[in-house]
Amino acid sequence: MNLVTFLLTFVKIGTITYGGGLAMIPLLQDFATSNGWLSVRDFTDLIAISQSTPGPIAINLATFIGFKKFLFSGAVLASVAVVLPGTFLVILVSKFLQHFNEHPTVRLTLAGLKVSVIGLLGMAVYQVARVAFFDSTSGPIPWAQFDIKAGILFIGVWVANQKTSFHPVVYLVCGGVIGVLLW
Template sequence: MILLQLFIEFFKVGLFSIGGGLATLPFLYHLSDTMQWFTHADIVNMIAIAESTPGAIGINMSTYAGFTTAGFFGAVIASIGLAAPSVIIILVIANLLKKFKENKHVQSAFLGLRPASLAMIAAAGISVVKVSLVNIPAFEQTGQVLDLFVLPAILLGVVLYILSKKTKWNPIVLIALSAAAGIIFQFAGA
């Protein structure tokens, strides 16, 4: 039963997350809240893993979520569920899109979808910041403004941003440095 639920839920995510892998994040947060298959902190881990592994972020995240929920078969079913709508839609409308791509209503619809995708990605980004860089429970306990922020993570983010702009290092190097810093400075408690 859980595998069918995974397929249905990730099929819906794949059907409505227009804008790429990061656009799946609001749907994943919704699944976290409604199905309790994984936590918001798990989603941040999904992002870290999905961004640092080869492949499409949406598929990587669905694989991780499915595995977390129901093991190997959950990973496979969630990934198939996420990809299925795109495959079906492309197969059905490939010829129609070619015929209608110059249609002003079709162009207007695609232009209208851009702000929706941006808003979903921005909302997901804000949620990631809340989990990764802000510690509201610590702030509520102490009332100290500095306790509100996860300073090691913020500092690491600033350093990695500067390195990405000042060097021509491969992003893999930056990801490896970030993982090493997390281990060395024990970010688990952040």
């Protein structure tokens, strides 16, 4: 894949994805894994890294994917390519939306977009959970391959989060340390 096709794909993802970086995850994963740059497991690890580094997850993912393919120039160009379409669309839509905010068609369109974002987020959660809890990334989920240690860690962090009020970084660090010790 040449650099122009690479950039146009990031522009397309940035243009058609509504709902922020989390909604881009399934599209970015499909792009990176179908081209053989990352395995599904590597992409899932990349999501964890992108969530724990400063900045929006979509830009972080685009930066890492761009670096994987075209090194520093790919990282910079992918980051810009995924951000610019949304920036221009927000500016353009905000100019018109304030005048048509209460129009029934606009309200129904926004309601439909909300539902599609929930679907994209659900797919992202499903894809990450599949890799995190099971030892399979394609086909039906074989329940015999459920990773009990990952399930216990998930429940433990969830309960700790519900019962305490620590900063999320504390849970990330503790989960990372426990993960290193268990795996």
